[in-house]
Amino acid sequence: xxxxxxxxxxxxxxxxxxGIAGETQKNLALTKIAEAxxxxxxxxxxxxxxxxxxxxxxxxxxxxxxxxxxNRKRIEGIxxxxxxVIALDDPIxxxxxxxxxxxxxxxxxxxxxxxxxxxxxxxxxxxxxxAAVLCLKSGNAVILRGGKEAFNSNKxxxxxxxxxxxxxxxxxxxxxxxxxxxxxxxxELMNLTQYLDVLIPRGGAGLIRAVVxxxxxxxxxxxxxxxxxxxxxxxxxxxxxxxIFNAKCSRPSVCNAIETALVSESIANKLLPDMKLxxxxxxxxxxxxxxxxxxxxxxxxxxxxxxxxxxFGDYILAVKVVPGIKEAIEFINTYGSGHSESIVTGSxxxxxxxxxxxxxxxVYVNASTRFTDGFEFGLGAExxxxxxxxxxxxxxxxxxxxxxxxxxxxxxQIRQ
Amino acid sequence: xxxxxxxxxxxxxxxxxxGIAGETQKNLALTKIAEAxxxxxxxxxxxxxxxxxxxxxxxxxxxxxxxxxxNRKRIEGIxxxxxxVIALDDPIxxxxxxxxxxxxxxxxxxxxxxxxxxxxxxxxxxxxxxAAVLCLKSGNAVILRGGKEAFNSNKxxxxxxxxxxxxxxxxxxxxxxxxxxxxxxxxELMNLTQYLDVLIPRGGAGLIRAVVxxxxxxxxxxxxxxxxxxxxxxxxxxxxxxxIFNAKCSRPSVCNAIETALVSESIANKLLPDMKLxxxxxxxxxxxxxxxxxxxxxxxxxxxxxxxxxxFGDYILAVKVVPGIKEAIEFINTYGSGHSESIVTGSxxxxxxxxxxxxxxxVYVNASTRFTDGFEFGLGAExxxxxxxxxxxxxxxxxxxxxxxxxxxxxxQIRQ
Numbered sequence: 001x002x003x004x005x006x007x008x009x010x011x012x013x014x015x016x017x018x019g020i021a022g023e024t025q026k027n028l029a030l031t032k033i034a035e036a037x038x039x040x041x042x043x044x045x046x047x048x049x050x051x052x053x054x055x056x057x058x059x060x061x062x063x064x065x066x067x068x069x070x071n072r073k074r075i076e077g078i079x080x081x082x083x084x085v086i087a088l089d090d091p092i093x094x095x096x097x098x099x100x101x102x103x104x105x106x107x108x109x110x111x112x113x114x115x116x117x118x119x120x121x122x123x124x125x126x127x128x129x130x131a132a133v134l135c136l137k138s139g140n141a142v143i144l145r146g147g148k149e150a151f152n153s154n155k156x157x158x159x160x161x162x163x164x165x166x167x168x169x170x171x172x173x174x175x176x177x178x179x180x181x182x183x184x185x186x187x188e189l190m191n192l193t194q195y196l197d198v199l200i201p202r203g204g205a206g207l208i209r210a211v212v213x214x215x216x217x218x219x220x221x222x223x224x225x226x227x228x229x230x231x232x233x234x235x236x237x238x239x240x241x242x243x244i245f246n247a248k249c250s251r252p253s254v255c256n257a258i259e260t261a262l263v264s265e266s267i268a269n270k271l272l273p274d275m276k277l278x279x280x281x282x283x284x285x286x287x288x289x290x291x292x293x294x295x296x297x298x299x300x301x302x303x304x305x306x307x308x309x310x311x312f313g314d315y316i317l318a319v320k321v322v323p324g325i326k327e328a329i330e331f332i333n334t335y336g337s338g339h340s341e342s343i344v345t346g347s348x349x350x351x352x353x354x355x356x357x358x359x360x361x362x363v364y365v366n367a368s369t370r371f372t373d374g375f376e377f378g379l380g381a382e383x384x385x386x387x388x389x390x391x392x393x394x395x396x397x398x399x400x401x402x403x404x405x406x407x408x409x410x411x412x413q414i415r416q
Numbered sequence: 417x418x419x420x421x422x423x424x425x426x427x428x429x430x431x432x433x434x435g436i437a438g439e440t441q442k443n444l445a446l447t448k449i450a451e452a453x454x455x456x457x458x459x460x461x462x463x464x465x466x467x468x469x470x471x472x473x474x475x476x477x478x479x480x481x482x483x484x485x486x487n488r489k490r491i492e493g494i495x496x497x498x499x500x501v502i503a504l505d506d507p508i509x510x511x512x513x514x515x516x517x518x519x520x521x522x523x524x525x526x527x528x529x530x531x532x533x534x535x536x537x538x539x540x541x542x543x544x545x546x547a548a549v550l551c552l553k554s555g556n557a558v559i560l561r562g563g564k565e566a567f568n569s570n571k572x573x574x575x576x577x578x579x580x581x582x583x584x585x586x587x588x589x590x591x592x593x594x595x596x597x598x599x600x601x602x603x604e605l606m607n608l609t610q611y612l613d614v615l616i617p618r619g620g621a622g623l624i625r626a627v628v629x630x631x632x633x634x635x636x637x638x639x640x641x642x643x644x645x646x647x648x649x650x651x652x653x654x655x656x657x658x659x660i661f662n663a664k665c666s667r668p669s670v671c672n673a674i675e676t677a678l679v680s681e682s683i684a685n686k687l688l689p690d691m692k693l694x695x696x697x698x699x700x701x702x703x704x705x706x707x708x709x710x711x712x713x714x715x716x717x718x719x720x721x722x723x724x725x726x727x728f729g730d731y732i733l734a735v736k737v738v739p740g741i742k743e744a745i746e747f748i749n750t751y752g753s754g755h756s757e758s759i760v761t762g763s764x765x766x767x768x769x770x771x772x773x774x775x776x777x778x779v780y781v782n783a784s785t786r787f788t789d790g791f792e793f794g795l796g797a798e799x800x801x802x803x804x805x806x807x808x809x810x811x812x813x814x815x816x817x818x819x820x821x822x823x824x825x826x827x828x829q830i831r832q
Contacts, residue, residue, distance in 0.1 A: 016773075250830070355526075362823075370831035394822045407771045413782075
């Protein structure tokens with residue numbers, strides 16, 4: 001057995017105990033984790049300093065350093081997040097659709113944990129705790145494989161969490177940590193079919209693609225967001241400009257921010273200058289189609305096809321003028337990543353058509369795509385936003401970390 | 417583009433149209449399929465004769481020849497099956513959990529088709545129609561890749577179905593057929609990530625394993641059934657014997673039949689002889705543990721570990737005496753395939769424990785495992801029985817062939 005197989009085996013064993021643990025015990029473990037993280041704040045920050053020092057020496061950019069950095073306030077934020085998860089209902093053990101069949105069998109469907117969940121992620125150390133507590137509350141053991149940049153921070157937090165759940169009477173192997181941060185360990189995790197029920201990658205497009213292409217264990221694809229706002233003929237101009245500005249600029253680095261604005265031809269002359277005026281306040285770089293350039297002038301960079309396929313994650317917006325809603329929907333279904341899409345329109349018919357024909361996890365009328373988020377949707381904390389169709393689509397909360405089994409009460413029934 | 421990529425692309429295009437088609441049109445297409453199959457019964461039987469002739473020349477066994485054979489009555493059965501699918505509710509377009517958020521956004525979850533479903537299957541030609549109509553009703557385009565043994569039968573039925581759906585105004589590429597029945601085409605289908613949303617293998621253990629191990633598209637694992645009945649201390653003996661007999665002998669070739677009986681030590685002396693007496697009426701071969709052999713004598717073959725890991729699909733039953741429920745559950749969770757498991761008991765506590773701790777798609781108390789089936793569960797026709805935890809578990813009906821998207825109605829909301 002390799003080191004990782006041994007971890008897989010330990011996690012599987014732990015998952016059998018955790019899977020039938022009650023809500024009281026799981027919440028006790030979560031409470032102890034939150035307390036222990038705060039009590040050991042100093043130690044965590046010391047380890048985080050090591051990571052930051054190494055990263056600085058390796059020339060990491062300021063924005064990435066900021067993602068990597070922890071401080072007392074951020075750790076308080078992490079502990080607050082745990083308290084929010086404690087407050088959520090236990091998703092396990094709910095029996096639904098129970099009915100009596102003509103032969104007297106009583107059949108229902110009961111929610112159960114998935115089992116062992118692997119998480120592969122990159123530089124942000126808070127993912128270590130966020131992912132572990134969601135898995136714990138939903139009765140799943142977790143194998144965490146974080147990025148090398150946050151290795152020391154991740155390691156100490158996992159160690160604190162393992163002690164805390166042990167103190168709550170649960171096996172510490174409910175939370176396992178992969179210490180080998182080489183590509184080899186990632187690849188081995190992707191093929192750990194014997195022990196892993198699902199693998200969820202969290203990070204940039206490169207990581208997600210590598211996991212989807214190489215994994216033999218079931219994967220839930222998350223987080224790549226090439227999102228659009230389409231402004232229809234009958235849109236309220238100022239609403240359209242506000243929504244585009246918000247969807248692009250309120251937080252350009254996140255997956256529910258837009259990368260491309262589509263504008264109907266009949267209103268492009270009036271809308272595009274207003275839009276540019278507003279986006280200029282944030283110095284947004286525009287990359288436009290021919291018509292956009294002809295309307296807005298040379299300050300707009302001519303867009304290449306690849307610009308419409310890129311998640312900029314920055315103050316850059318691709319712009320395209322389209323003949324109308326039909327072409328907008330075709331464009332979105334071709335270039336979009338199936339994350340979040342919005343139409344701004346005054347037309348009842350076009351609103352319904354957009355909702356029906358656009359193929360994405362979240363489809364909006366007259367609102368910013370930035371709302372695609374577990375809390376904003378009223379679902380609670382999320383482990384990621386699924387952009388695939390199987391199992392779960394959109395924000396994945398506790399409920400999406402469960403499976404089900406049929407339970408059947410009989411009194412001697414045999415099949416004819 | 418390869419021939420299969422062209423099919424994938426055509427199916428994807430067709431799926432966009434089918435995905436938004438209404439129930440009336442889909443049911444019209446299904447009606448036309450049922451009619452056309454009956455009208456062209458002679459042609460189908462002629463093509464089936466070609467397959468049977470080839471199979472006989474190749475020395476196919478009588479039981480496999482029987483699976484391959486069609487006759488007028490079987491085609492009537494297939495058409496009847498289609499009428500049952502017509503009678504089921506359309507699973508697409510249902511909006512649930514719609515709620516108004518504090519900021520006025522109205523958010524709901526709408527069922528949508530998965531898109532394009534691939535089916536890889538073996539010798540039974542009825543799967544061609546059963547799978548195609550379930551996909552059609554649930555708004556999914558399908559790519560069918562059947563076994564070479566049923567090639568001529570499959571091909572003619574697909575051709576008839578394509579004409580029928582065209583006559584109903586739907587694209588014929590909603591049902592695509594892979595004419596290349598080499599291993600290459602199966603492998604290519606397993607990697608058609610650009611066009612295929614999910615791949616469902618239907619057939620024997622070898623096929624399922626090959627697909628699970630080699631596919632890069634998402635797979636739903638179906639149908640491997642290493643199922644058990646465990647007879648607890650407090651069981652009603654005659655109920656236990658009846659359930660074991662039914663679960664083994666009513667149809668030994670299907671996946672919800674049992675392969676192993678587990679018996680609690682304290683009752684083995686009394687139960688095993690009764691059980692043997694009943695199983696002897698069907699000449700069931702017993703392969704038992706040491707204690708079973710010591711109780712029943714030399715007519716029982718000593719079981720090897722591999723016997724507990726084999727889906728016999730025949731009148732063969734492995735038997736094991738265990739100390740009690742704890743060991744029975746451990747055995748099942750180690751050797752079972754996660755399909756269907758049953759306990760026979762008079763103990764309330766043990767019944768609840770078995771339901772809670774056994775990890776399988778369907779867990780029974782005091783009933784035969786043979787009931788794991790879409791119709792028996794009241795779910796309607798099924799495309800297979802999933803033994804995995806992701807997306808769907810247990811009998812997969814129309815609902816399990818859907819995904820969802822969030823739809824959001826706003827009036828200008830932007831995120832703070």
